[in-house]
Each structure stands twice: as C-alpha cells, then as structure tokens.
Amino acid sequence: MKAQRKSGEHKDRGRTKKRTLAALPILVAVFALLAASCSSSSSSSSTAKPQAAKGGSYVVGSTGDLSGPAAAVGGALRDGYEAYFSYVNSHGGIDGHKVKLISLDDASNPTTGVANTKQLTEIDHVNAELVFLSTVLVAAAPVLESTKTPTISQGITTSLLQPVNPYMFAGDIVIGDEAAPVVNFAATKVTVPHPRVAIFSLQVADNANYVAKAEQLIKAKGWDLVNYQQVPMSATTAAPEATAIASSKPDLVIMALPEPWVISAVQSLRQQGFKGPIVNYDGGSAYSTLKTLADPNFYVVRPFPYYVKGQPSPGPEFTKFVAAAKAISVDPNRAFLINGYVQAWVLGHALAQCGYPCAGPKLASTLAHLHLNTEGLTYGNWSYSPNNHVGIHEIRFVHWDVSTSEPVPASGLLPIGS
Amino acid sequence: MHLALQTLVGQLPTAALYALVGVGFVIVYRGTQVLNFAQGLLALIGGYFFYSIAISEGIPFWPALVLSLIASALLGALIYVLMLRPLMGQSALLLVMLTIALNIVLGAVALMLWGGATHFVKAPGAKVDLHLPGQIRITALDVAVVVLVAILLTAFAIMLRWSSFGSRMRAAAENPLLATYRGINVGTVSTATWAIATVGASMAGIIYGATNGLAPSAGNALGFAAFPAVVLGGLDSVGGALIGAGILAEVQGFAVSYLGGKYADVVGYGVLLLVLIVYPTGLFGSKEIARL
Numbered sequence: 001m002k003a004q005r006k007s008g009e010h011k012d013r014g015r016t017k018k019r020t021l022a023a024l025p026i027l028v029a030v031f032a033l034l035a036a037s038c039s040s041s042s043s044s045s046s047t048a049k050p051q052a053a054k055g056g057s058y059v060v061g062s063t064g065d066l067s068g069p070a071a072a073v074g075g076a077l078r079d080g081y082e083a084y085f086s087y088v089n090s091h092g093g094i095d096g097h098k099v100k101l102i103s104l105d106d107a108s109n110p111t112t113g114v115a116n117t118k119q120l121t122e123i124d125h126v127n128a129e130l131v132f133l134s135t136v137l138v139a140a141a142p143v144l145e146s147t148k149t150p151t152i153s154q155g156i157t158t159s160l161l162q163p164v165n166p167y168m169f170a171g172d173i174v175i176g177d178e179a180a181p182v183v184n185f186a187a188t189k190v191t192v193p194h195p196r197v198a199i200f201s202l203q204v205a206d207n208a209n210y211v212a213k214a215e216q217l218i219k220a221k222g223w224d225l226v227n228y229q230q231v232p233m234s235a236t237t238a239a240p241e242a243t244a245i246a247s248s249k250p251d252l253v254i255m256a257l258p259e260p261w262v263i264s265a266v267q268s269l270r271q272q273g274f275k276g277p278i279v280n281y282d283g284g285s286a287y288s289t290l291k292t293l294a295d296p297n298f299y300v301v302r303p304f305p306y307y308v309k310g311q312p313s314p315g316p317e318f319t320k321f322v323a324a325a326k327a328i329s330v331d332p333n334r335a336f337l338i339n340g341y342v343q344a345w346v347l348g349h350a351l352a353q354c355g356y357p358c359a360g361p362k363l364a365s366t367l368a369h370l371h372l373n374t375e376g377l378t379y380g381n382w383s384y385s386p387n388n389h390v391g392i393h394e395i396r397f398v399h400w401d402v403s404t405s406e407p408v409p410a411s412g413l414l415p416i417g418s
Numbered sequence: 419m420h421l422a423l424q425t426l427v428g429q430l431p432t433a434a435l436y437a438l439v440g441v442g443f444v445i446v447y448r449g450t451q452v453l454n455f456a457q458g459l460l461a462l463i464g465g466y467f468f469y470s471i472a473i474s475e476g477i478p479f480w481p482a483l484v485l486s487l488i489a490s491a492l493l494g495a496l497i498y499v500l501m502l503r504p505l506m507g508q509s510a511l512l513l514v515m516l517t518i519a520l521n522i523v524l525g526a527v528a529l530m531l532w533g534g535a536t537h538f539v540k541a542p543g544a545k546v547d548l549h550l551p552g553q554i555r556i557t558a559l560d561v562a563v564v565v566l567v568a569i570l571l572t573a574f575a576i577m578l579r580w581s582s583f584g585s586r587m588r589a590a591a592e593n594p595l596l597a598t599y600r601g602i603n604v605g606t607v608s609t610a611t612w613a614i615a616t617v618g619a620s621m622a623g624i625i626y627g628a629t630n631g632l633a634p635s636a637g638n639a640l641g642f643a644a645f646p647a648v649v650l651g652g653l654d655s656v657g658g659a660l661i662g663a664g665i666l667a668e669v670q671g672f673a674v675s676y677l678g679g680k681y682a683d684v685v686g687y688g689v690l691l692l693v694l695i696v697y698p699t700g701l702f703g704s705k706e707i708a709r710l
Contacts, residue, residue: 069638070635071529071534072535072633075534203679229678229679230680231679234639234642237629237630239431239432240670240671240682241674243428243674244674244678259633260630261630263629264629271547271555271557286535288535288631289536335535
C-alpha cells in the first residue's frame, strides 16, 4: 500500500514535471511577445519616456499603429516625430525647453487609441497630440476636445475639418482634396479630347470622397468613365482588378492605391498592354514604389520632395530633415517618414510661437494663425487659418525619370482642393 | 471572351501562391496534427530572409535562394523543437492558440528586424512579358511560378502518399506512441515536417516579395488568403489544397472581372461557405477530421 502510494506520488510528480515542461514553450512565447512589445515601445523612448511634463519641458504625445496592420505607416510617422524632436533637443530644445515625446501603440484599434489618448491627456498632460489614423481620431476626438488638446493628424477626415473644430488640424493633404488636381493634371496627359477613364481605388471609407469628387469632375469634363474598381484591404494583389480595368480599354487611369497594392496594380496594367497615363494620389507615392516601377507614365501627387543623393537640397529645412533622419539611422526616403517629421516640425514651430508654458487653447489659437515658410521641407508653404485647418495648399506631380533614374517633378506648383 | 481567358490565366499565379502557402498548412496538419496559423508569417519571414541575403548582402539570386531556404528550414525545425514538441499530445485548441501567439511574435520580430517599409526582391523574369494565343499576357515569372508550384505540389503529394518518409509522417501524426514502438523517430519526422512546410511557405514569401513587395501586413494577408483555400480543398489533402487554391483564386478573379473588386471576398467566401455546408471537411478532406 505504501509502495503504491509512493509510486502514485512519483507519477504525480512526473505529471507535474511534464506539465511544467509542457508550459515552458508557452512561457517562452509569452516572454517573447512581451519582449517584442517592450522593444517596440521603447524604440522611441530616447525621447519618449512616459512621464509628465516637468523641469520646463514640453510634452507631446502620439498614438499610432506600431504593431498592427498599418504598422508600416505608423512606424514611419513615429520615426518622423522622433527624428524632429531628437534633432530639436540635441540643438537646445525649443527656446531652451526640451520636448518629451510619448509614443503609444494603438495597433489601429480605436478603443486602444481612445485609452492612449486618455492616458496622454489626463495623466501625462501633453501639450498636444499627434494621431495617425482617422478611425482612431474620430473615436478620440471627444476626449481631445474636452481636454482642450490641440491635435495634428495624418488621417484627419473632412467631418472633423468642416465645420472647423478648434482643436483638430490636418497633418497632410485631405484625400478628397486631391481629386481636383489629379483630374486636372491627368487632362494634360491625355491626347484624345474625350478620354475613356477608369478609376482604381482601395476599398476604404477615406477614399470614397476622392472617388466621388473624381467621378463628378470626369462627368463635368464630358469624359467617359468606363470602369471603376475597388481593391479590398484583404486582397494579396490588385492584379485581377487591373485585368478588368485593362479590358475596358481606358485612355487614362485615375488611382487611389497605396503600397503595396499600387505595385501589382501598375505592373498588371502595363502587362495587360495599357500604355496610357496613370495618376495616383499621394498615399502611394513612396520613393521605393517609383523606383520599383520605373515607369515614366506613372504620376503621383507629392506635397514633399524626395531625397536625391548628390542633388542640391530643395532648402535648408530639408537639409536638416535629412540630417535628423540619418541621426536616428532611418532612410530619409522611407515612406511617410517626412510626413511625421513635418507634423512634428509644424507643432514645434507652433509651440515656439505659443511660448512656455503653453496651454491648449492658446496653442490651438497659435496653430489656427500659423504661417510657415517651410524652406524646402514641402513644395509649398504651410499655413492654417481659423477657417481652414489644412496646412498644405500646393502640391506637385512627380514621376520617374528613366534617364537619371530618379524621381523628377512633372508639374509646377498646383493648388489643391479646387 | 478575352476577359474570361485573361482572368483564367491571370489568376493562376495567385492560385499558385495560395497553394504554396496552403500546402504548408496541409503538411504540418498531416504530419503533426497542428493547425499552424503562423504559416503566413513564416512565408513573410522567408521572403525577408531572401531580401536580406540577396538585396542587403548582394549575393546573386540562386545562391541567395538556396541560403534563404536553408535558413527557413532551420527556422521551421527550431519552432517545432523549441515550442511545439514539448506540447505534443496536448489539446488541439492549445496548439492552435500557440501558433496564434507565434504568429503575433513573428510579426513583432519581423517589424523590429526589417522595419515597416515595403521591401522588394528581384526575381528573373519578373519584367519579361509573354504574349500567349488569344492576346493573353503574362510574365515569364508568373509562368515559372505556376510550373514550379505544380511540380512541387506533385512532389509533395507523391512523397506523402508513396515514400517511406510520407508513411512515417502519417504514422507519427495518427498515433505517435504506436509509431515509436514501430521504430519511427517521431521527433525527427515532425521536425522535418515543419522544416519542409516552412520552406514551401518561404518560397511563397519570395515570390510575393518579387510581385507585390514585402511589408509586415503581407504575412497575415498571405495566411488568411491561403487558409480558406485549404479548408475548401480539405485540411489533409495536398491535391485538395491545390484545387481549393485554384477554385478560390478563379472565383475571386471572375467576381472582380464581372461584378467588381468589392465583390471578390463576398463571392469567394460565399462559395467557400456553400461548399462547406455540403462537404464539411472540404472537397477532398478525410471524413474523420474533427472541426474546431
């Protein structure tokens, strides 16, 4: 009996040991996950320790997708913020006041974005917030308004700009505003008086306004809209949609496709024999996209210049941007890096004009009257007004020059939104 | 007529890509009874391996391909030995949860190591257009991919059905204890299974990198696109994975061509649902498979 009990205990211990061993891989996975998430949030922590403002520092918060489906863009924006604030801090700060950047990850989840915003505004008491996604911004807007926190956003929607919200500012072109310059520029690239036009867009809510405006303009010009394709976000390639468009024999393709779909879309259109102009919005205008496609008849909207090694800098602020990007070991041509840098740069100049300390309403008022000569950082200058919280008013079209193997302007400065 | 033919031919490379990722699901399931939801991320990381070796290190295409596939095989083997093997015999749900956690971890690691930018790999034939009869256009790379996948999947099917390794793999999956009594080294067989599946996924990742570019979101896009194809064909059938991939890609392609891109998923997954109502284990899946 005793021997049986001993044997039973031995078996129990054996089972326990086996269970412990069995749990080890799960622990390894959990620790790896924790390590990964710690690492992703600490990568910005040289300037981004989650602390409240003290000792005369400004505090800027950001929420963006650093680990979810849009992490490619969110990470680039975050690096852009970090590049600017690191540069500023290493040059003495804003009028002697350092800037603390607190970057939080919302993984494209609006609920997490709202929680991040509450932490940033109610616990960290940030002076301003930088928000990436429109879905997160729409959900977090009531918190930002109630805490009077001025916000600059990459993905701001028309509903937050019209009527003007005193605390919401656009950090880039509003997608819908790109339709007019795209269609007007495309008109200069077609050789027939009444071209057959196809629209090729990603199936997301933000693009709906762009497509609707483009359709109106196409109709107004008396052009023939022969095909309209939407690529679902879940698609691994845009090739089938490109086949459908090519089969409708268009003379012109107007596009609103970001990376990575833009690559397979353009390649498939060309492969199917479409030789006409393709004009895309700025969401799919990365340097790497133009270089990969090397297609001189593919044009993109650009508010920002590219970095071309060996070429003269477009201006002193662009030179600083390149230095700041290199200082944090990031390629200056990384897609959306300059967008994040410019948003931080605009905010930095607003904080300088606001002075120290700078309360939310005063900063919002400063932003609403901000006029900046960007000195090469953007193609046009940057100005907000009390009635218009979009800072970019001019863009260029750019395409790939096969003779120099670099992107070059295909147009002069053109107004947007008209 | 031209649109139908172009869609039919043009969707074959997509079908091949689905099949290549999907066959990894099948091999791992047949060999270890694990539903591996990290398959898409393994494809992505295989593509990144190739990118690092060929583009960053400047090693020519073919040696880089071999090196990256070796690295992928090692990764697959390591994942099994370090994470899955100690849990063998545990509930299917636990193993599925583990592969979901692995998927998240691999995604975070890929983001840390290769960043969020889209990386492109260069493959021979990617820019060589072929003009087939009926004004069908396709690239030489697309043709190579379809032929390669057909050969690979045939080889996999032959290996699983008729080779000694295939028999040992099936035996190890169906009854590990009995297989051990029969002198089969279950650990070695399962490790090799994971290595082979990861190599297949990596080839898909490299092809995807050449045609669409590698970005962190591509891993889940590939995995989630290929998994329904496998479910359609049958979780334990290599031939089923191929046919399921073909059906899904062609149905999606024709939906795009004749109804519009926004109907691709609706029609594609609608067909999947209908097939599963009639054949709950997929078109060619074994009847005894338990659904989760």
